[in-house]
Amino acid sequence: MTIHKEGFASIGIATLILGAINGLSVWFLSQQYPVLSLLIFIVTFGLWLFIISFFRLPSRQLTIDDKKIICPADGKVVVIEETVDEEYFKGKRLQVSIFMSPLNVHVNRNAVTGEVVYSKYHKGKYLAAWHPKSSTENERHSVVYQVGHNEILVKQIAGALARRIVNYLSEGMQVKQGDEMGFIKFGSRVDLLLPLNARVKVKMGEMVKGGVTVLAEW
Template identity: 40%
Template sequence: MVKFAPEGRPFILGAVAATVAVFITLKNWITAIPFAITLFMLYFFRDPERVTPTDGGAVISPADGKILLVIEVKEEEFLKKDVRKISIFMSPLNVHVNRAPCDGEVMSVKHTPGSFKKAFLDEASLKNDNIAMVMKTKKGDILLRQVAGSIARRAVCRVRPGDTLKQGQRYGIIKFSSRVDIYLPLAAKVVVKQGDKVLAGVTVIARCDDVSPEGEGV
């Protein structure tokens, strides 16, 4: 049975209602327009089951999409240290449900209002409307940032501080095109590169086999 993200219900039901209303009122080919929108909403908000690898040292992709960049940066706001940043761009055709990259406890969730620049731009990472979530894991603290794009106007984080997440567990969604940035300990070994396509809850994007809880290599 096909599963849909609950955040999509207003969009799906609205599109269905519009289709019925146009059909009853006009009874012509114009009905195809809201019907096509209904099909797109069903496709966009699909939430397929995924089989997550059982590998404690692996960091799993939190989003479907394409790797925009893999860089080393100084994360000043939350982690306050040098980290590895991996950015994933989600097009409107990707599944937009986000999943936990590893087991851990949610330490903080912060929504920062901002602009709605195109999500693939470097500046969008910090200037766009976003939700930042910090997870405490056995391999150190990890930061996940859900970034809204030029079409997406809202990211949804379903968890709160104190919640625990299992690797591959759904924790949120971003509506329409957007991106997710993940900040890992500097000692993490990234195994993806720019341009690679990844699946949330499935694709291994990094390994932390030799990373301590402080985020340092051991």
């Protein structure tokens, strides 16, 4: 397991702040209130470990198959339903949504191999990621992949805690299934809009792994 590049700055800042808190704790509290000073150390050390774990990048055997659409994110499947897309397709699509808790791995991967034909960032609200309107009203970044005659749209959606979406893709790029598409910090959601004839292979409530779990077949 390694640390994702998006975490270097955050971990560095957290180390300085938490180190300063512990330094002040030792200086002012360790003599008169040693138990309190120890408690501060335990809490801040636990927080530091959590921040590091959030940016972890575990080694995985990725699933590569042109006939399959792979989960772009770790998390829990919270939506499988038909919807009407007003952003790009202007019609009915099959939506599958994955909720990412702060404990999940937060790197996002390309669900398919193909060409990026649409990539757009949208400013918006910060509703809780499980809120039904978060898909259309929250801050988000939408990417459309073209695979032959098929297209899928993947949305990285910010939540109440996630205030920064990172996306590495731009229109015209040729991308490979399993490669990184971006990163969402501190819990959020990823939506996929699939053709109506796609065969979904996951179930509601299922825990999935980005780059590994087969989400659907063409």
